[in-house]
Each structure stands twice: as C-alpha cells, then as structure tokens.
Amino acid sequence: MNDMTPIETTLKDWETDQEVRWCPGCGDYAILKAVQRTLPMLGADPKNTVFVSGIGCSSRFPYYVESYGFHSIHGRAPAVATGIKLANPQLDVWLVTGDGDGMSIGGNHTMHVLRRNLDCQIMLFNNEIYGLTKGQYSPTSRTGTPSPTSPAGSVDRPASPCAFALGSGARFVARSYDVSKDLPEVLKAAYLHKGAAFIEIFQNCIVYNKDRFDDFTDKAVAADRQVQCHDGEPLLFAKGARGLALDLETLSLKVVDVVEGDWQAAGVLLHNVRNRALAHMLVEMPFGPFPMALGVIYDDPAPTFESAVIAEREGLIAGKNADIAKLLARGQTWTVS
C-alpha cells in the first residue's frame, strides 16, 4: 500500500468493459468480486493501481479490473512488478498468480520478490491443478491426483505455498479461499501491510479439480475444519470446543478439547501475527488431523526493497552533480592541440 490520499470509488468503478472469460462457476469470479469490493474500502485510486500477472487462468485477472494492468509471461510477474515499483514507488502493485505460475515456472521469482520485500500484494490462486492447459497436475496437487499426465495418480509430493513463502522470508502470509466471507478482510490486511504480502487463496477449479477444497470449505464441515487466525485471540475451532496448543515434548502443535469454554485451562495458544515460529507451525499443520489455518497467519513488517534501493541511491549520489560533460571526461585525460 501507499500513503496516498484515499479516493472514493464504488465496486462499479473497478469493473472493465471486458467480458469475463472464466468457466461458469469458477472460483475466480468470487475472488474478482472480493477484490473489486475491497478496493473502494481501501480508498485505492485506479490511476495509481497496477495489477500484474503471469500466465494461467488467474492471470487474466488484470483485464477485468479498471486500473492499469500488465498481463506478462509465465511465472515472471514478480520481476515485472519489481521493475514497475522501482521505477515508480508511488504505484500500488498487485500480483495475480497461480499454483503453476507462482510455484512452478515462476517459483524462483516468487522467492526473490518475497525475500527482497517489495511492497506489493501477491495473490496466489491455488486450485491445485493446471487449468488453462487442461487439467494436468500442478506442484500443489495432492499425491495421487489423477490427470491427463498422471493417469495412475500423480507421484509428486505437493509444495505448500505458505510454507514456501515463510521460508523465502515473507513478512506477511495469509490464507483464504474464493468464496470466503473473510477474503476482503484478508485482502485489506495485506494492503495495509507495507512490504510483500503473500496471500494464498484456495480456488475451486470447476472443470478440472471440482470441489477439491470441500473438505474444509463446505458449510457442513467448515466450523470443525477451519481455524481462523485473529491476532491476539485464541486459536479455537469447532465453535470453541477445540483449540490448538503447544505440545512441549515434540515442540509442535496439538489439538486439545476445550471444556466449558475454558480455553486457557486447555492451554490453547493466543494467535500472535508477529510470532514467526507459530506461523511456521500453523502453515505446516497436516490437514486432516488438524484444521486448515486461515486468515492472517503472519504479519511483521520490515523495511521494503524499494525504500532500501532509494536510500542506497541517495547515499551514493549525495553531493554529486549530474554533470554529463564531467562524466564523459572521467579518468585520466590529455589534450591534443
């Protein structure tokens, strides 16, 4: 985010005249609406907003947001965004990527944009499948995923985007899903975080990986299988009947039962967005025995890359004149008369 004067806009102001071309029922529609709903809440200015994407279903996103937009090449959005932000730090830069674009072909750039801490919001739409190329397994597909390139089920072990982000040095890591009512809140927190904000958004690919996330997003099970992370609040789920506590013997999380609401007695941990160790444990919890951690998992700002680049340049050029004639005549010279 930037320290700009808030601008008044409505959801309509963020819609383009382009026909949205995702499959009917695709989770991307919900994410697009959530973003278009959130931007007015943030006071964002369309003229100072740039959406940058790579390649894939998710990467069509910029065409549908009435702001500046750059649909670049596969996996390279973080690099394009870095150039944009360094050239004009006043711009609000959003990255839109997917599990293939951001974790596979562009994994390297994802790592570096996070470790450098470029001020931008990175939305990684994770549908655990390659959509645009018609359904091959992706780096986040669960082992055993049948697909055109893995007829007997994929054998690869999946990557965890949030664990990858933390490992790369991210200072903001959040998790949500396409139809979550909390998605705007998560996007808002990401926007307010100064630095690279990484948001993994589980997204339903209606055609190639339908309802993949129902095991924790379905209304019938959501309460039991989601733990909402709110800073300063206990990590409770199942309507407060269970919580996450620290197992001191294994130095890992454990699920504990909470009796009569006394979470303190059960040893349930308070969520602390500045606790990096806790963030690691929350994103590494195996789903199944544990619930899925959602919300802002980690948020601990550090100096941004562009501010460091500017400070470095200012230090180097302090007291120097940009005299080009002098520059050309640098070094030892001689005169021929």
Add this chain to the structure above:
Amino acid sequence: MMATISSEYVEAVVVRFAGDSGDGMQLTGGQFTLSTALAGNDLATFPDFPAEIRAPQGTLFGVSAFQINFGSSEITTAGDAPDVLVAMNPAALKTNIPALKPGGMVIVDSGEFGKRNLEKAKYAENPLEDGSLAKWDVLAFDISALTLEAVKPFGLGNKEALRCKNMWTLGLALWMFDRDRQPLVDWLKAKFAKNPVLAEANIAALNAGHAYGETAELSGPLRKQHIDPVPSEPGLYRTVTGAEAISLGLVAGCRLAGLSMFFGGYPITPASAILHHLVKMKEFGVTTFQAEDEIAAICSAIGASYAGQLGVTSSSGPGIALKGEAMGLAVMTELPLVIVNSQRGGPSTGLPTKTEQSDLYQAVYGRNGDAPLPVIAARSPADAFECAIEACRIATQYMTPVILLTDGYIGNASEPWKVPDPETFAPFPVRFLEEKNGGDRVLPYKRDARGVRPWIRPGTPALMHRIGGIEKAVDSGNIDYAPDVHQLQTDARKARIDGIAGTIPQQEVCLGEAQGTLAVVGWGSTYGPIHQAVRRARRRGLAVSHVHVRHVWPLPGNLGEMLAGFDHVLVPEMNTGQFKTVLRDRFLIDAVPLHKTSGQPFAIAELEEAIGRFFDRIPGNEGGEVAVNETQLPAPEIEQP
C-alpha cells in the same frame, strides 16, 4: 618494419604481456595502455585471459595475456604478431612465443624457469638454454630476484614482494618506449592510499625496472624506442573500453530522451562490466537492479519501461537466450527496451572469456513468432558510445526493444577516445500520452503514421488500460485472436520495424569507392582488421572497398544497391557466416563468407589473403600469396586517379 628493436624511431609496435593469471598482466597492460595514450600515441588493445579466476599457477591454461598495438599513425587493431613479448614464466612463453614475429624480442623472467615450472609448462629442456629460441632476441634476467631486491627496504613478505614483479616489468616497458612514469606513480598512490608501504614498494619496483633499462642500455638488443604522437584532431582525449562507452552512451541516450534509466542485469562474463560501470552513475537518474536471473533482469526492465523509464538489460549469449521469451513480450507490448549482448564464444557456455560474433542469428531471428526488432552492432570501444545512444533513440521513438551487439573484444579493449561534447547530440525527447486519444476512450494501440503506439505511464489520470503478451485488437489493445486481427497486427509490427530503415543514416563506404571489384562487408569488432587489410590491398592497387554495417536490422535502405555495384562481396565474420545469410536473403547477392571461430580476432594477414583470392586473374597480382610477415604498419592511401 622492425626485424629487431634497434632503430630509435619506429612508427608502431605491438607488445604482448603474458604471465600467470595471478601475475597482474591485465593490470600491467591496462596501465601501459594508459601511459601510451598519455604519450599521444594511437593504440588498440586485446586482453586475452582464461575463464578461471585463479587457474593453477604456472600451467599452460592459466596464462593471461594483454596485447597492445600503438603507434604514430592510426591504429585500428591490436596487431597480428607482437614485436615484443614479455613472458613472466615458462607457460606464458610456451603459449605465446609462436605468435612473436621472427626477429622479435622476448623478455623473460629467468627466475621462474626452474624445474617445476618447466615441467608444468611441459618443457623437456629449458628453452632459454637449448637454442630453441634462436630466431628471436631473448633477454632473460631474473626479474623475480631483481624485484625482491628493489622492494627489500619495505619489509614485505616474499609473496607480497613478488607481486610487485609486474610493476618492475612495466617500468622496463615504460623505459623501452619512452613513456612517462608519473601517471603510474600517481595511480599507484591512489590505488594503495590505505597502504602507503605497498604503494612505495610498487613504485620502487617500477623505478627499478626503469633503471634497469637505463643501465642495461649498452648491452644486447635492448634499446630505447621513441614513437611520435599521432597527429589527431584537437580536443580532450581519454581511453575508453567498450563496456564503459556503452554505459556512458546509455546514460547520454536517456538524457537525450529525457528519461530515467532502469538497468536490470545478472552477472555474466563478459557483460558484467556494464553493470559495474552503471552502479557508479546513479546521480544521472540510473537505477540498477541485480536480478535473481537473466529472465528477471529483462522482465524488471520491461516493467520499468511500462512505468515510464527506459528499461535496459544486458547479458552475453547464454543469458540472451534466456531472455528470448521476454523480448517477445516487449515486441508484443510495444515498449521501449535496450538489450545489450556482449557476445562470447558459444554455443552453451562455450568460451566465456573469448570473443565471437555468433549471436547475430539469435539477435535478428531468435524469438518465437514473427518478432522483428532493430539490431545495432558497435564496431569499436569508442563507436559503442554512439551506438548506445542510437539504441536509446530507436527504442523510445519507435516503442520497440532494440538489441545492441558488442563482444568481449570490444567490451574489454580500450582505445583513445575524443571526449564528445554532449551538446552536439540532438535530443529526442519522449512525449507520454497525457489525455484520451480516442474521444472518450483511451486507445493504447492507436498507431501514428509511423505505426508507433502511444507510451502511457501508470499514474496518469483517466488513461487506465491493460497490455500483455496476448494478441490484441487494433487500437483498443483488448484481447482479440480473430484471424484478420492477427494478420493486421503481425503486418503492423513488421512494417513499423522495416520503416526504421528510412530514418537511419544511409550506408557509407568507409574505405574505397562505392563500386568496384570487391566489397569487404563487415559488422562489429572485425572493423579494425578489415580496415587495415583493405587499406593494404588498396595500396597494392586492388579495387577493393570496406563497407562496415552498424544497422544490422533493418539494414540501411541503400545497402542492397550499393553492394550490387561490386563484382564480389566478401563477408568476414567470427562465426560460420551469419551476416552473410542475412545479406543473401535481403539482397539475393552471392555474398561469400569468411569464417573464423578460434576465439581470437581476425589477423590482418588472414583477411589480406582472402581479399587477394578475388584478384587472382588480374595480371601482376600475386593473388592469395600475401606475405604474412610484411609490415604491420598502415601506410598513406594511394591517390585514386
């Protein structure tokens, strides 16, 4: 012609310093270059070093050499065969002695010719003793011991003391060629400002080498040489390497465009030097970004161009290959971008520190889809400055990526450069679109008469728009794959680049007439040897001209007609005939290739021989039999009737 160095006045001399890669030969050569330039001689240099940072000491593959050709008339090449070879150890002698002219002088450090070093250099016998060097004048003295003696008062360790050997040798060379020591003394003091003892030790070694020349003057072939200054255009001069000249040209080009520069780079030999120079020029609105890889380097530059700066990226062949897809993105999004390719020997990792011109196909044709973009080739370190400005001009005026080809030879070599007056270059200010250009709409792909779309910076009110690598509708730039749209846009992209041919200077003949028996057509760093070879052939009365092409793509509008005026066209290249293919394709002419891919520049004699073959049937001409050991010196042009 100097059979031995015995005359007191000579016109030009080629000296090669060779030693272990840790002996400081590049430094010695560089400083000798500087003192030569300060003496007012014209010069050309050729650094030749191994890819290993510190190859095992004393080995044949660890030899590093630096050649300089300097004289009192125009010098355009580093010279073919050295007149003087300074060999710091047996390996340096073994790898370099074959190049030395018969009768040339070799100076060796006899202190390094012990059993171990001779073995490492694979000498069965000591060449200083077995008579195998008889056809050269050998001067062997124990430079190691003489240096140790000279720096003794400073109490350095043995290893540190021996490091001053290169300064001792330099001192001797400065004496031989009547060069002033003072600039070196100043330089050493500045270089070792934090360690005055080292500065003094090095100066002592330098002085001792010089004094050795003085006192040894009466013995043997060692004589002091004086080379008169070149009568050159009045003005302020400095030496410049290609990498430096490109950096300066990019800064100047951005200034002429009224833009800040964003440079995205990833270290690679021999291109890194450009990034090293630019980080020191940040006060000129330069942002440098050392990216995580070549792809990020170019993509960040594209992002910066989108945001309204001039994006620049630079690499060498392998890195340029990685950038290929992103170049296509810049072609498709029609954003200005300068891509500098410091070519080296390929394919793959190839010869990282050796020179080659084998990326021409890659530059002209090397992208997926029909993705035309302008290609410019610099011919020398000084020329690289203007080429960089030209690249900035075309990129910003035509909203296109431009490839600037240079090579390891140009990048590392230095030559005297008349410091240009920045006021003499015509500015080409960029105008960004500030208001809607389609009634109540913004049309990012609405082309002007030249086919150029407007440049719109994010942050501009009311001009929000989306661009990308996907095919797009005319004017609006919205996604559109319709068959006629792709046809129209492909044609428009091609026509825009082809049209640049009308705005670049007409091709000129740089030596000789605009028609005749033979045109020798070159591009890039072959300029020097071609020029000298043509000059010599013309001195013998052959109707040969030298045409050197800067604008490799699109080619100057008059080039085809010009080449049609010659009976033959010879295209010497340090590749297997890439520009030849372009010329054949564009003009349907029988361009004859001349290849060289040894990692070394063309020798003048090689080119002269090739030229001679086109004149076999002319009475009185000895054809291909050009004497290789003929003088290396350029001579005045023969007046044409």
